Amino acid sequence: MKVHRNEVEAGCILEKEVMGMTSTPIIPKNTVLTERHIKVLRAFNITEIEIEKTKAEGRHHRSNQLPSQADASDTDQSAGASLSEAVRDKGFINTYLESVGEFKKEFTNWQSGMPINIAKMREITLPLIKTIEQNKFLLYSLNQYSTKKDYIYHHPIAVSILSSMLGKKAGLNSGQVNQLALAGVLADCGMAKVSSTILKKEKPLTESEFQEIKLHTANGYKMVKDSPLLKPEAKLAIFQHHERFDGTGYPTSEKSDRIHLYSQIIGIADVFHAMTSERIYRNRQPVFKVLDMIRKDLFGKFDIKVVNALMQLVGDLDIGTAVRLSTGDYGEVVYTKANIYTKPIVKLNDSEELLDLSQSKDIYITEVLG
Incomplete structure (x- = not known):
């Protein structure tokens, strides 16, 4: 659900990643927010974010939910x-x-x-x-x-x-x-x-x-x-x-x-x-x-x-799985080698370059996006 920044509390869980003026998220999806994260939202002047209805300790978050585009229209399949x-x-x-x-x-x-x-x-x-x-x-x-x-x-x-x-x-x-x-x-x-x-x-x-x-x-x-x-x-x-x-x-x-x-x-x-x-x-x-x-x-x-x-x-990720790398780049899995499951070949979104992670010891997948 979409809420105003002032209604966000420590323990809320991000439903959607928070983007700023950078190409990578300021705060990734599914993060359990702390007071430090809330200060970051203020610093980047983020006024609205999307959070889960349930907080990390299991209680529902009470807030005035803001309408989202997905709620406003169901015409697009x-x-x-x-x-x-x-x-x-x-x-x-x-x-x-x-x-x-x-x-x-x-x-x-x-x-x-x-x-x-x-x-x-x-x-x-x-x-x-x-x-x-x-x-x-x-x-x-x-x-x-x-x-x-x-x-x-x-x-x-x-x-x-x-x-x-x-x-x-x-x-x-x-x-x-x-x-x-x-x-x-x-x-x-x-x-x-x-x-x-x-x-x-x-x-x-x-x-x-x-x-x-x-x-x-x-x-x-x-x-x-x-x-x-x-x-x-x-x-x-x-x-x-x-x-x-x-x-x-x-x-x-x-x-x-x-x-x-x-x-x-x-x-x-x-x-x-x-x-x-x-x-x-x-x-x-x-x-x-x-x-x-x-x-x-x-x-x-x-x-x-x-x-x-x-x-x-x-x-072992399926072909086409979207991932984020330790470099900050986004891409998708195009091939997984037998017995080297953690190091697939990834096609980068921006450059269409194929990156073989088995040949890049210092680069690894930091997030599986689906």
Whole structure:
């Protein structure tokens, strides 16, 4: 919806990118606005912007909506198609943020000692997973709605979605995928037993604080071990999701095939979403840059089959997909090389030049535009 700048509040989510006198956006689409962004709007004399009806914390934004051209006329078919697409995206955003809000309530209950309601976890995650299965493009926005303050509630929802999609890539059946999704959303349930002071800390953790954080895998297992609705392998994944293929993980430093497939899938989903999200003391990094880092810097930490599944799920863009590059240029994907999914050939919009990203180590995709 279109609103005046004076009605914009921190926590609003941009529905459409904000352009100024530059060729690249001042603020990209799907950004969760902060006070700094609002100052930027004033500095560039931007008077109107388009935001989502729901704010990042899940509440509706109350404002006087300004009429948009799309609302004023439905005679143009292409505009109509764009409008229906926007409505579909709004539906996902609202559902996603409501799910995060519901998860937050459950997490608070766990902190007070209440048991985990597995059926509620299924109710929270499955609608989102079904929606993303029909529109994979929504995966690229998952990390953008997370805020530093509420990261701990966004992260399990995103890990659940990513894990289920990776499970499908790995050839698991629907029952196994559902169990994987539940294990993903509950992987960090043991964090409810960690001191709230540590969870809210804005500086790097001390060694003793990190040791307390590491207990969340064992605590999480204790919280789910008696549930008849979770299979043994899902419970094991909650315990093992920080184990690494080379034996450098925790809690028991397991190696290679002693780490269950579910554990590896949730582990790589956990790392990917964490690296691409805003956290209390770490900034978000671009999706495709993170994929390259996982492929190179974390080589040997995960089974190569699980790494390849992530590359195919997130990195394999369809021909014609519009992208923005780290250079600020816009273009579209014209060819993707086998096993080099993160580095396709891109045709630049302005010059029609073909840019082979596999030959340009310092240039990467910063945004997938659809």
